[in-house]
Amino acid sequence: MTTFVDRVELHVAAGNGGHGCASVHREKFKPLGGPDGGNGGRGGDVTLVVDQSVTTLLEYHHSPHRKATNGKPGEGGNRSGKDGTDLVLPVPDGTVVLDRRGNVLADLVGEGTTYVASQGGRGGLGNAALASARRKAPGFALLGEPGQTQDIVLELKTVADVALVGYPSAGKSSLISVLSAARPKIADYPFTTLVPNLGVVTAGSTVYTIADVPGLIPGASQGKGLGLEFLRHVERCSVLVHVLDTATLESERDPLSDLDAIEAELKEYGGLDDRPRVVVLNKVDIPDGKDLADIIRPELESRGFRIFEVSAVSRLGLKELSFALADIVAAARAAKPKEEATRIVIRPKAVDDAGFTVTLEEDGLYRVRGEKPERWVRQTDFNNDEAVGYLADRLNRLGVEDELMKAGARAGDGVAIGSEDNAVVFDWEPSMAAGAEMLGRRGEDHRLEAPRPAAQRRRDRDAERDEAAQEYEGFNPFGG
Structure with a gap:
């Protein structure tokens, strides 16, 4: 059964925004109470958060589809819909x-x-939010926008200061078990360690983490063995420790060839040339191991490596190794540039940036792309003529029709707003602006106009009475 997963493909979907409400206030003795439709709620976000208590991506391996909740639609009485709940996904440090x-x-x-x-x-705006001095009674509301959907890949790269690398059964798990409180599986057969083990080491005033990377073999960077799956876990380390087995029972292997093979794989993987190297000659408590360590030590020193002879069983040389690694880690931390405070970078738009583009495609279709026009299209209820007219007004004010004319569009040409897989296509008519103006008094209701002053009402009433009197004076009931 899988217990450790360090790479998953995750399908995330944010919540959709709630639709706005088109409503008119109704109350006894107030038949023309005006629009009172509320706004729709915002859809929930999907957010990844680093949680130190999480050490694997196993949960997302079993449940790769995650979705936040939708926003609620608005209601009458100026009641806005409830926002969707954000979905927070905890991930390990180093994801x-x-x-x-x-x-x-x-x-x-x-x-x-x-x-x-x-x-x-x-969330879509309700008709109460769309009302203005010119448009006092909107008979439409805006739709909520769909939430973003995305397929992402999560890769875990262990956050460790020291990485132990070497052939299978070189003694890496034994070393990490005696240097820290980690308790990895230890056995006398290859590939005992199937997942990276992480331990915390305290050496004087320095505390650092050490990772036991599963055994590497020639061809690991190309996918052979377990190396390709776990080489990413050494990318964040400050120092690489080569653990060489000086008491190997395999006649075709020796510590120097093991070192050369692992270095070749690290070079092939790339990005690790600047990391300091330390060589640990392990299992020197065995007589043959000590003899072999003495033989190869001059060669390793001539290559510039710092050498430590240790034994995980007798704990020989472990204290010196621990403090030496602490010094290297402390130096690496001191050399690392300090993180600067977060700065807000303001990038103003160019003066000639219209916020959208109009391009002529090979099939003769004019495509309009831009954040605003595409968002407005998504918010429009195309079953409502008034809402369509409102969209036309917005596009005209943005300058879309002018740009279409400049691009050479003529009456009857196809125009698409949005991407190829999600676009609104229509036959363009240059009279769209006029049509928008003809529909233009949409949302206006003369019954909702401000009341006339009292003096004006009296003058209008007197004029109506005089006009009626004149008509009566000329009226003959006998037809003479």
């Missing part, structure tokens, strides 16, 4: 978020670090 093409979207390191994987849709 990298990628898209399906392998592009890095976020690198989550540090407790509480967050990343919004999918953003909830905006």
Whole structure:
């Protein structure tokens, strides 16, 4: 049964925004109370949060589909819909978020670090929010926007200061068990360790983490053995420790060839050339192991490696190794640039940025792309003529029709707003602006106009009476 997962594909969907409400206030003796439709609620976001108590992506391996809740629609009486609940997904420290093409979207390191994987849709405005001095009685509301959906890949890269690398059964698990409180599985057969083990080591005033990476073999960087699955766990370390078995029972192997093979795989994997190396000659408590360590030590020193002879059984040389690693880690931490305070970068739009583009495609279709027009289309109820007219007004004010004319569009040409897989297509008519103006008094109701002043009402009443009197004076009931 799988107990450790460090790479999963996750399908996340944010909540949809609630629709706005088109409602008119109704109350006894107040037949024209005006619009009172509330706004729809915002859809919930899907957010990844680093949680130190989480150490694996196993939960998402079993349940890869996650969705936040939708926002509630608005109601009459100016009641706005409830916002959707955000979905918070805890992930281990060191999780990298990628898209399906392998592009890095976020690198989550540090407790509480967050990343919004999918953003909830905006709630639609109700007709009360759409009312204005010119449009006092809107008979429509805006629809809620759909929430974002995204397929992402989560990769766990262990956050450790020291990485122990070496052939299977070289003694890495034994070392980490005596250097820290970690209790990995230890046995006398290859590939005992199937998952990275992490331990915490205290050496004087320095506390650092050490990772036991599962055994590497030649071809690991190409997928052979377990190496390809776990080489990513050494990327964040400050120092690489080669654990060489000086008492191996395999006649075709020796510590120097093991070192060369592992270094070749690390080089093939890439990105680790700048990490300091330390060589640990393990199992020197065995007579043959001690003799072999003495033989190969000059060669290793000539290559510039720092050498430590240790024994996990007798604990020979472990204290010196622990403090030496602590010094290297402390130096690496001191050399690391301090993180600057978060700065807000303001990037103003260019003066000539219209917020949308109009392009002519090979099939003669004019495509309009832009955040505002695409969002407005998603919010429009195309079953409501008044809502369609409102969309036309917004597009005209944004300058879409002018740009279509500049691009050479003529009456009857096809125009699409949005991407290829989710676009609204219509036959364009240059009279759209005029049509929008003809529909333009939509939402206006003369019964809701401000009451006339008393003096004006008297003058109008007197004029009506005089006009009626004149008509009566000329009236002959006998037809003479």
